[in-house]
Amino acid sequence: MFNKKQHVDFQGQSKLGVPPYNNTDSTSERAFRKTSNHCPHNTACEGCSSRHLSLCSALDRDELKDFSKISIDYQKEAKQIICSEDEEAKYLYNIRSGTVRISKMLSDGRRQITGFLFAGDFFGLSCKDRYNFTAEAVTNVDICRFPRTKIMQSFRDYPNLGERVFDMTRTELDSTHDQMLLLGRKTAQEKLCSFLLAMKEKLGRLEVVAENEVDIPMSRTDIADYLGLTVETISRQFTKLHKKGLIEMEGAHKVFLKDIKALSALAIGD
Amino acid sequence: MFNKKQHVDFQGQSKLGVPPYNNTDSTSERAFRKTSNHCPHNTACEGCSSRHLSLCSALDRDELKDFSKISIDYQKEAKQIICSEDEEAKYLYNIRSGTVRISKMLSDGRRQITGFLFAGDFFGLSCKDRYNFTAEAVTNVDICRFPRTKIMQSFRDYPNLGERVFDMTRTELDSTHDQMLLLGRKTAQEKLCSFLLAMKEKLGRLEVVAENEVDIPMSRTDIADYLGLTVETISRQFTKLHKKGLIEMEGAHKVFLKDIKALSALAIGD
DNA sequence: CGATGGATTGAACTGGTTCAAGTGGAGTGG
DNA sequence: CCACTCCACTTGAACCAGTTCAATCCATCG
Numbered sequence A, B: 001m002f003n004k005k006q007h008v009d010f011q012g013q014s015k016l017g018v019p020p021y022n023n024t025d026s027t028s029e030r031a032f033r034k035t036s037n038h039c040p041h042n043t044a045c046e047g048c049s050s051r052h053l054s055l056c057s058a059l060d061r062d063e064l065k066d067f068s069k070i071s072i073d074y075q076k077e078a079k080q081i082i083c084s085e086d087e088e089a090k091y092l093y094n095i096r097s098g099t100v101r102i103s104k105m106l107s108d109g110r111r112q113i114t115g116f117l118f119a120g121d122f123f124g125l126s127c128k129d130r131y132n133f134t135a136e137a138v139t140n141v142d143i144c145r146f147p148r149t150k151i152m153q154s155f156r157d158y159p160n161l162g163e164r165v166f167d168m169t170r171t172e173l174d175s176t177h178d179q180m181l182l183l184g185r186k187t188a189q190e191k192l193c194s195f196l197l198a199m200k201e202k203l204g205r206l207e208v209v210a211e212n213e214v215d216i217p218m219s220r221t222d223i224a225d226y227l228g229l230t231v232e233t234i235s236r237q238f239t240k241l242h243k244k245g246l247i248e249m250e251g252a253h254k255v256f257l258k259d260i261k262a263l264s265a266l267a268i269g270d
Numbered sequence C: 001c002g003a004t005g006g007a008t009t010g011a012a013c014t015g016g017t018t019c020a021a022g023t024g025g026a027g028t029g030g
Numbered sequence D: 001c002c003a004c005t006c007c008a009c010t011t012g013a014a015c016c017a018g019t020t021c022a023a024t025c026c027a028t029c030g
Helices: A026-035 A047-050 A051-059 A060-066 A148-157 A161-184 A187-205 A222-228 A231-243 A258-265 B026-034 B046-051 B055-059 B063-067 B148-157 B159-185 B186-204 B220-227 B231-243 B260-267
Strands: A073-076 A081-083 A091-097 A101-103 A111-117 A132-136 A140-145 A213-215 A248-251 A254-257 B070-077 B081-082 B091-097 B098-106 B112-115 B132-137 B143-149 B214-215 B248-249 B253-258
Touching: A047 A140, A047 A222, A047 A254, A047 B253, A051 A161, A081 A091, A081 A222, A101 A222, A101 B159, A111 A161, A111 B159, A132 A140, A140 A148, A148 A161, A161 A187, A161 B070, A161 B098, A161 B112, A161 B159, A187 A213, A187 A222, A187 A254, A187 A258, A187 B260, A222 A231, A222 B186, A254 B220, B081 B091, B091 B148, B098 B220, B112 B159, B143 B148, B148 B159, B186 B214, B186 B231, B186 B253, B220 B231
Parallel strands: none
Antiparallel strands: A073 A140, A081 A132, A091 A140, A101 A111, A101 A132, A213 A254, A248 A254, B070 B143, B081 B132, B091 B143, B098 B112, B098 B132, B214 B253, B248 B253
């Protein structure tokens, strides 16, 4: 695969499941220790530590060293734009830490967030030569960027890597179908329950927190635009779940899921 | 790529753009002549004519002959199930002619159709070992089926083929994002206009019909479940577009788009 | 010709939106 | 350290797009 190629662009997002390694703040340190999916070479090597994250386990150490050379790392502050719709799609991005939102807009400002991405996820893998989405930092983020032409060559050079990314793209496609069911057919309450459980699942792999605690990084507006609702509805549904005794809040962003079973049932409309 | 592999399952749908070749009814004959993307070996060879369709241009004639051996062709009548959610995911399916719907359900019967597939499209490409969707024949369909284990090996044997399928998967992922924007943020009218234009686009490649004619193969209920609306709303929106003079109907399934420009504007909320 | 099932139409209803006001916590500056 | 501002969030009340329920139409088929 990838021996010859015309389309070298990118668009796609996938959960890669390997949190940042060389991040120095304590949360991320703990986060790294939590996952079992760290540097597969058992050496905390340079490649794994800084360049490509989740992709590293598809490569051996020497391959990794070469592969790392084509990327650059940098930061974006919360609310900054990483790339915009219709901009030339030059790069594949891999998130090393923080939260990113991927969105699309209608001309009158209506916005749909198609996904939230976390440490280990990548995006920018499309077949078009322009991004057809906007990516923005929700929190401060560490990013790793690969020129799309070069990474397409890497997929050819390292078939395991290409195969890994293909796997992740298919997994991502699966989850967009779940999201379509949510957007098209679930009620506001079902949507919010599904969201909270999905966040617990995703963030649970990256952060060490109490069993049923979820630290939601994004605003109510973001949640609304992700679930196809308004801020007001999100707020009311939080209140409703609280009154039912299913969740406890601490500020607007820390949620304790008091009854996972009941929330799961609500999430699928049982 | 695809030199070694653990996950060999499938889930995904992609537009491949090559209509059936050896189909004998006149519509399909014309359809075939319409596309320029036919047998790339200029021989109307056995492989291209019956087994794999859209994938054939990624292979030379000998490769194609081998590749064809792993598939079997068969038919399904309208309304029959091709594969079901939670059933063991043994096959990748390629549609040779007809229309298929891919859907997901909630336990109380609410249904979301995540996509309609036509000649040249494939599905069943997931990372899970069970399908997480149901595929049903909307019209009578000719299908070509590949055991997933064997086709994964084919991707390794013929890198061009694997790369082609990867491309198609990414394209499919792109279009699911457009659909999420539609489901989450568009009004009923915008949804129907978007749908009609998308159908014109897709079917226009497969059928020879008058410039602005669209022959919609699916029922109002299917359209509703695809757009996240009810049958009644679909019906009312058809009437509304007709009264505005933007479309003309002939029976419930033949639509003439009288003003593509206006419909396009309505589709994106301008 | 009556039966069956999809499509349309009408009328009442409602979940979620819209608009508007109020609350609370973090940051700023006097 | 307090007052002031800002902005995200919450709450309330009126509204409405789309749903629900019910009746009817209409094409096909035995």
